[in-house]
Amino acid sequence: DAGVTQSPTHLIKTRGQHVTLRCSPISGHKSVSWYQQVLGQGPQFIFQYYEKEERGRGNFPDRFSARQFPNYSSELNVNALLLGDSALYLCASSLFNRLGSDSPLHFGNGTRLTVT
Amino acid sequence: QKEVEQDPGPLSVPEGAIVSLNCTYSNSAFQYFMWYRQYSRKGPELLMYTYSSGNKEDGRFTAQVDKSSKYISLFIRDSQPSDSATYLCAMSDTNAGKSTFGDGTTLTVKP
Numbered sequence: 546d547a548g549v550t551q552s553p554t555h556l557i558k559t560r561g562q563h564v565t566l567r568c569s570p571i572s573g574h575k576s577v578s579w580y581q582q583v584l585g586q587g588p589q590f591i592f593q594y595y596e597k598e599e600r601g602r603g604n605f606p607d608r609f610s611a612r613q614f615p616n617y618s619s620e621l622n623v624n625a626l627l628l629g630d631s632a633l634y635l636c637a638s639s640l641f642n643r644l645g646s647d648s649p650l651h652f653g654n655g656t657r658l659t660v661t
Numbered sequence: 662q663k664e665v666e667q668d669p670g671p672l673s674v675p676e677g678a679i680v681s682l683n684c685t686y687s688n689s690a691f692q693y694f695m696w697y698r699q700y701s702r703k704g705p706e707l708l709m710y711t712y713s714s715g716n717k718e719d720g721r722f723t724a725q726v727d728k729s730s731k732y733i734s735l736f737i738r739d740s741q742p743s744d745s746a747t748y749l750c751a752m753s754d755t756n757a758g759k760s761t762f763g764d765g766t767t768l769t770v771k772p
Contacts, residue, residue: 549704578758587667587749587762588705601759635704641758649695649757652704 547572549653551636557659558626566621566656570638576600577619578650579611580635588635594619595641626660633657664688667750667763676772680737684750684763687731691752694726695760696735699747708748709735740770 550569558564570577576595580588590603594613613619617638623630633655640648667684674680682696693712697705709724711717717724723736733752737744747767753760 576758580762585764587665587751587764590759590761593756593758595758601756603759637704637758639758641756649693649707649710650751650760651707652697654702654704657702 549636549638549651551634551653551656553656554654555657555659557661559661560626560628562626562660564623564626564658566623566634566636566658568619568621568636568638568653570617570619570636571651574638574640574651575617576639576641577613577617578637578639579619579621580637580652581605582633582635582655584632591621593641600641623658628660631658631660662687663764664761665750665752665763668766669764670766671769672766673769673771674740676740676742676770678740678770680740680744680768680770682735682737682748682750682766682768684733684752685731686733686752686761688752688754688761689731690754691761692755693753693757693760694724694733695751695753695757696722696724697749697751697762698744699749699765701746705749737768740768742770742772745769 579591593601637650696709747765751760
């Protein structure tokens, strides 16, 4: 079975530009979560989507947005890039349901974003 | 003060040693406790997943949760050089999609 897949693997952008990161969850997983991991730190929660609805948002500015498609894949968009946005962006999927979840996250290998 | 504090390391042990990795937390609502292993330039890989207090064993790995002390541990027996990685603890309430992570402990197992 394919795991969580993310594209692209690496990306270099200039300050002020926009970026779109993509994620395909594990087959059967309807929940997708996005995390930002800065070097030397643990992943920080950005968004969770379940059946195309936002189910949670972390402490990130409005420059960050996301959406989920009918096939449960997801995009993370970041506008007006700052140098501090340089990080590994991780996508994870899980068997979330409306009553909560007893299923842990399964991560992709991330997109490494460098902002110059 | 972070919700989840993890022993920062780094940790260096000889092959075959028993390794103990630890995290403390402050949020009483946490019910699910996870340990992930992350190799360089890779995403976190789920190692252990436990609910509430108690122990769980899987091969060379044992996870312990003490909710009364808000303390979790991961033990690795007979450590191998291939265990060299960063270990992340994570925890959540009913929704693992919004897990809170520690900052990781980097482990090196020397042959």
